[in-house]
Amino acid sequence: MAAVRVQLLLSGRPESVSFARSVCGLLGAGPGLGTWPIHYSLKRGRLVLSSRPFPGASARLPLQRPPFCPFAALEERPRVPGAELPTDRGVDLGVAVILQSSDKTVLLTRRARTLSVSPNLWVPPGGHVELEEELLDGGLRELWEESGLHLPQGQFSWVPLGLWESAYPPRLSWGLPKYHHIVLYLLVISQESQQQLQARIQPNPSECSGTRGGWKSPTSGPAHVHPPADDPNHGRGQRESQHWNQVCPQALAATSGQVKVKKDWRAPQYWAGMV
Secondary structure, eight states, X not given: OOOOOEEEESSSSEEEOBTTXXXXXXXXXXXXXXXXXXXXXEETTEEEEESSOOTTOEEEEEEEXXXXXXXXXXHTSOOOTTOOOOSSOBOEEEEEXXXXXXTSEEEEEEBOTTXXXXXXXXXXXXXXXXXXXXXHHHHHHHHHHXXXXXXXXXXEEEEEEEEEEEEESSSGGGOSOSEEEEEEEEEEEESSOHHHHHHTOOOOTTTBOSOOOOOOOOEEEEOOOOSGGGOTTOOHHHHHTOOGGGTOOHHHHHHHSEEEEEEOTTSSEEEXXXX
């Protein structure tokens, strides 16, 4: 099996999670969105989760999954012959950074149209955590790779927000899952203003689309779970046109509540104002 990134304490010792198993289900989560408070421990390149306190655990984090999670659905129905999921893979570990400026805006980027997974969607910077990489270091690396932003030490603070069980494709009607992640959302608060940060943004064209530009008038609305994955009536064109507040899990919604969105119509970033 590949390097273990996500482990659960189910019988008193850390155990790796099979790719085909629902992490939320193994931790006793019920149906629906949640949230479920989970005890966690962050180690180098590894995340340990438990429904009960354990030595070395940090304070609890909310864990969520979409109500249409394919791994939950697979556990409720008989396996289809010839449609087996991998047995030599575990659950991967991802990190997403909610970068907040000193004047209370948060950065979201637009994925390139050419990407094979979730093209053209508005998302916070993030990606895989490398083996032996600290979770924060992984998040800051992804932030730099996708936006060109490097945050100097001592000029930011951070706190974990929550955990999200992610699958792609996101529902069984789109095919068997090819990816399975637990994503840790980090709130990183910079001492720089949105204008100062924006001036240093240089998007990676392989990750994001477009170029830098000016600002437009803000709109407002609550963050919520991406609805097209839960609605088979949405076509690809509709999925690609979704705004940022339709692709972020509840960790962001719980942080920002109602938000004001400043969108640069020429650039692959949103700055969403906290209110």
